[in-house]
Amino acid sequence: MTEAPLRLTELSHGGGCGCKIAPAVLTEMLSHMPAAQPFANLLVGTETADDAAVWRLNDEQALIATTDFFMPIVDDPYDFGRIAATNALSDVYAMGGTPIMALAIVGMPVNKLPLAAIGRILEGGAAVCANAGIPVAGGHSIDSPEPIYGLVALGIAHPDVIKRNRDAREGDVLVLGKPLGVGILGSAMKKGVLDADGYAQMIATTTRLNKVGPALAKLPDVHALTDVTGFGLLGHLLEVCRGAGLGATVEASALPVMPAAIPFAQQGIGPGAIARNLASCGDDVQFADGVEEWQRSVLADAQTSGGLLVACSPDTVDTVLATFRNGGFSDAAVIGRMHAGAAKVQVEK
DSSP states (O other): OOOOOOOGGGGOSSOGGGGSOOHHHHHHHHTTSOOOOOOTTEEEOTTSOOSSEEEEOSSSOEEEEEEEEEOOSSSOHHHHHHHHHHHHHHHHHHTTOEEEEEEEEEEEOTTTSOHHHHHHHHHHHHHHHHHHTOOEEEEEEEEOSSOEEEEEEEEEEOGGGOOOTTOOOTTOEEEEOSOBOHHHHHHHHHTTOOOHHHHHHHHHHHTSOOTTHHHHHTSTTEEEEEEOOTTHHHHHHHHHHHHHTOEEEEEGGGOOBOTTHHHHHHTTOOOTHHHHHHHHHGGGEEEOTTOOHHHHHHHHOOOSSOOEEEEEOGGGHHHHHHHHHHTTOTTOEEEEEEESSSSOEEEEO
16 A cells, blocks of 8 residues: 655644744733844834844945744645745845845754655745845754744845835825735645645745835835735734834725635635634724624735735825736735724724
């Protein structure tokens, strides 16, 4: 009898950005951190929930530094490597920067996973970095009980175009660059109910680099940028609200969602991170009558390598949408706006 091939997702208790520690738990953990010392050249540090740290090198250049890694969200080693690398580089793009170099983070159960499979993971990550025009210049590896892969990503931007998630303004329009539903499709795959078309939708969005970040950041009326990952759209939008001291309204009917994810969401299929994310949001998210349960799940779904979320003035919305679409993001859509008020999110039908 032929032994069934080993599935990557069977080797880990979680997958993709769904592995992230819940926002409320993370906040409690970080509350014990000592107060940061002032550094004149540290433009972005831990004082806000931004996507990366930023250090001013000189009047023309700022260094962007971030790291991201997780356990497999898919079983194909090459695809896992590509998704993890795309996700890690996204944080540089979300700050308005251009990646310049990456270091690999590798933790593998070498006694369980064939070396050829590990090699394919690394190849997938290297392929994405090549697409981004950067080298994988080194890294670190350990023997670990679960497979882990990701990158340290370094980038460069002009200090004046760095985009923080706290700089959204009252009246700004919210634009989302990629469709939602990654975690839901990943859960369907683990249950064995995801077909080839659904898998293709998931891979297409999770391996598309958010290269439009620098072009968006240079638009004078783009005020804030972040990317939507493990905390779901609601969690990351709340970070924008709290940073800016503003409220936000989201139109559930306007959300771009991968078509394959909708029936699974309606059946209640999704990662455990959905419930954790909703619990972490608590009373800071209010749902209007008529917002369906599956839409709530999509809003809180843990995205892996998700889209850029842009806060921009109403006059520049068409330019932002054109920038997304010229970059290959045909699903980019206006989903809501920022307004005066408490740092909460109101979800309308």
